[in-house]
Amino acid sequence: MTTVLPQTGTSVADGDPELVKLVQSLPRDSEQRNAAYEKLIGRYESLVRACAQRYRHSPESPEELMQVGYVGLLKAINNFDPSFGSNLASYAQPCIAGEIKRHFRDKRWHVHVKRSTQELRLELCRARAELTQQLSRAPKDDELAEHLGISHDELRDAQRADLAFQASSLDAPRSTGADPGNLADILGEDDPQLEHTLDIESVWAHWGDLPEREQRLLMMRFYGNMTQAEIGERLGISQMHVSRLLAGALSYLRERVLGPDTAREPY
Numbered sequence: 061m062t063t064v065l066p067q068t069g070t071s072v073a074d075g076d077p078e079l080v081k082l083v084q085s086l087p088r089d090s091e092q093r094n095a096a097y098e099k100l101i102g103r104y105e106s107l108v109r110a111c112a113q114r115y116r117h118s119p120e121s122p123e124e125l126m127q128v129g130y131v132g133l134l135k136a137i138n139n140f141d142p143s144f145g146s147n148l149a150s151y152a153q154p155c156i157a158g159e160i161k162r163h164f165r166d167k168r169w170h171v172h173v174k175r176s177t178q179e180l181r182l183e184l185c186r187a188r189a190e191l192t193q194q195l196s197r198a199p200k201d202d203e204l205a206e207h208l209g210i211s212h213d214e215l216r217d218a219q220r221a222d223l224a225f226q227a228s229s230l231d232a233p234r235s236t237g238a239d240p241g242n243l244a245d246i247l248g249e250d251d252p253q254l255e256h257t258l259d260i261e262s263v264w265a266h267w268g269d270l271p272e273r274e275q276r277l278l279m280m281r282f283y284g285n286m287t288q289a290e291i292g293e294r295l296g297i298s299q300m301h302v303s304r305l306l307a308g309a310l311s312y313l314r315e316r317v318l319g320p321d322t323a324r325e326p327y
Contacts, residue, residue, distance in 0.1 A: 068162070076100070077142035084138065100137055101130065104152060108133055111156045118164070125160060136189070144193045151193045157183030175258025180218040183208060266316040274309040281306060 079096040086093035108129035115125055136155035140148055162182060187207050191199035199207070205215045267275065273295075280286045280294065288302045294301070 074208055075146070076103075076148040077146050080137055080140050097134075097137070100148075101133065104149065106135055107149060107153060108156055108200070110154065111160060114157075115160060115164075120163075125163075127262050128160050128163045129156045132156035135159065145196055147193070147196070151195075154185050156191040158182060158189070161185065177217050177221050180208075180210070181221045182212065184215070184218045238282065262317045263313055266313055269316075270309055270312065274305055277302065277305055278309055303324065 079100050081188055082096040083100070086096075105131060108126060111132075112122060112125035116122065118125075132155045133152055136148070136152035139155075140151050140269075145151075184204065187204055188199060191207060195203075201212065201215060205212055208215070241266045270278075277291060277295075280291050281288070286294070288299045288306070292299045292302045
């Protein structure tokens with residue numbers, strides 16, 4: 061099937077693969093090539109608009125985002141290989157989205173993202189487009205990671221980088237209901253026991269360095285809640301000896317955990 065473009069009066073093939081072949085095979089000044097370009101751009105204007113609409117809350121104007129999206133569409137048309145399939149839309153969508161994201165890369169990140177992760181995210185967009193065309197479906201994470209030669213952790217970091225474009229306020233409502241609440245309402249608070257847990261972990265890292273008797277003393281004193289007199293009676297030693305042993309064991313652990321210049325504290 062062919063279509064005559066009213067703007068130029070030029071007849072061009074109607075299918076995407078035929079139009080793409082014309083664009084890629086004819087010289088730049090060819091009227092037929094330009095007509096094919098024009099038809100493809102008009103056909104996928106809604107796709108460009110949908111990709112740009114995702115960033116409607118960004119400081120960039122819709123017109124500027126559309127222009128950037130068209131650049132991505134033109135790249136997709138120039139790089140599309142009809143021999144792998146006829147679905148230009150599936151190939152063009154990640155190309156358009158990737159071009160818009162590239163536009164934001166160095167000037168519109170809402171959250172700081174490492175440059176290496178930014179670059180990997182762009183490679184991921186290209187890989188997703190290539191595999192989508194080759195497989196005729198969206199690639200799985202395993203396939204993307206293997207194609208890029210990266211780990212699953214690196215893949216997840218690159219995927220999460222997209223979220224840096226759309227930071228949400230903690231005061232933003234979570235829904236449109238009568239009492240929607242906000243994001244801050246569902247965020248967890250600092251656990252007051254967290255610091256204590258970390259301290260205990262630090263102590264356990266050096267616990268095995270103590271002699272068995274000092275370990276037993278500390279357990280009876282701080283976990284058994286026994287007095288020094290009770291400990292001395294249990295072990296058959298004086299309370300003063302218990303005090304010296306406890307002081308030595310606590311000083312050793314305090315120095316290992318807090319550093320050599322920590323002041324001695326009562327126990």
